[in-house]
Amino acid sequence: MHPQVSIVMPVRNAASTLEGAMASVVGQTFSDWEAVVVDDGSSDATPELLQAWAKRERRVRLLRPDPRPGLVGALNVGLAAARAPLIxxxxxxxxxxxERLARQVARLAAEPALGLVSCGVAFGGDRAAQAGYAAHVDWLNTVVTPEQIRRERFVEAPLAHPSVMFRRELVSQHGGYREGPWPEDYELWLRWLDAGVPMAKVPEVLLTWRDSPERASRVDARYDVKAFFAVKAQYIAAELARSGAGRAVWIAGAGRPTRRRAVLLEEHSVEIAGYVDIDPRKIGGRVAGCPVVGPAELPSADEAVVLSYVANRGARAKVRAMLTAQRREEGRDFWLCA
Structure with missing residues (x-):
């Protein structure tokens, strides 16, 4: 008889943290699970530790593909081997x-329309030394409802990857993880959200998300800022084709970083009509041949959609307030993209 939940966990050279992670899996109050652990070519003591866990806990299934598949390959190996309807x-x-598994299983059972459920996460690091990541975690924990997750999806990845539980059928319906020059989890969330998959979070903190120096998001080019903006450009373009069709595309912010981010849209056949800025030194000028106007000069919502790439601290709230005051609806007439 198959379990109700398959926990998919790729592992590589994790001997220093593996015991705590596995103990937290075995210590779940929800017991109908299997752990599909994919060893991605570890060269430290990880294989021996995993073998010991598999020997004393029958619910642990250890896979060691050869040759080493890499992170995305290991994730897909785990998905293919998983036997449960929930991942x-x-x-x-x-x-x-x-209580993590119990709370997420209960939420998915109570709301059949939901495809994925995440949860609140605790920052497992030094808040002073890693202030940027800590701020990201704080923001993540404010993005909870399906509406918030969909609204904020172009700002940043709205889900902590190790915190999610989703219905296995989504993989066959919309595809699993894809190899590419992008963060594999963010690309997956964007693709599934683009397909209309509802996602939500259990608001309680049910996972401690460690921020170690070896974390892939710190050492792999697929997780740098450029990669995030490049992958979301494709899905912003798809949203514009649906919701913004027939309207001109304007960009909020005329600074150099904003222009670099916005120009990625052109690779997906999005034509930029102009820029809007509050700096009087920029208003009246041109950027890449496009006019720069003040907020009062923006075309109406019937004529234009606005994408904000302004990323300065506090700017997101100011741009949202400005565009909302102009009676533009977020998710239809404007999107925050940074």
Whole structure:
């Protein structure tokens, strides 16, 4: 008889944190699970530790593909081997809180329309030394409802990857993880959201998300800022084709970083009509041949959609307030993209 939840966990050289991660899996109050652990070519003590766990805990299934598949390959190996209708993600350097699986299974059972459920996460690092990541976690925990997740999807990845549980059928319907020069989890969320998959979070903190120096998001080019803006450009373009069709595309912010981010849209056949800025030194000028106007000069919502790439601290709230005051509806007439 198959379990109700398959926990898919790729592992590589995680000997220093693996014991805590596995203990948190085994310590779940929900017991109908299997852990599909994919060893991605570890060269430290990880294989021996995993073998010991598999020997004493029958619900742990250890896979060691040869040759080494890499992270995306390991994730897809795990998905292919999973036997349960629900997939929970977990990483070998994080810690599940005891009620995590129980709360997420209950939420998916109570709301059949939901395709994916995440949860609140605790920042497992030094807040002073890693202030940027800590701020990201704080923001993540404010993005909870399906409406918020969809609204904020172009700002940043709205879900912590090891915190999610989703219905396995989504993989066959919309595809699994894809190899490419992008963060594999963010690309997956964007693709599934683009397909209309509803996602939500259990608002309680049910996972401690460690921020170690070896974390892939710190050492792999697929997770740098350029990669995030490049991958979301494709899905912003798809949203514009649906919701903004027939209207001109204007960009909020005329600074150099904003222009670099916005120009990625042109690779997906999005034509930029102009820029809007509050700096009087920029208003009246031109950027790449496009006019720069003040907020009062923006065409109406019937004529234009606005994308904001302004990323300065506090700017997101100011841009949202400005565009909302002009009676533009977020998610139809404007999107925050940074």
């Amino acid at each position: 929970a993600r977990m990483d070998a350097d994080d810690v599940m809180h005891p």
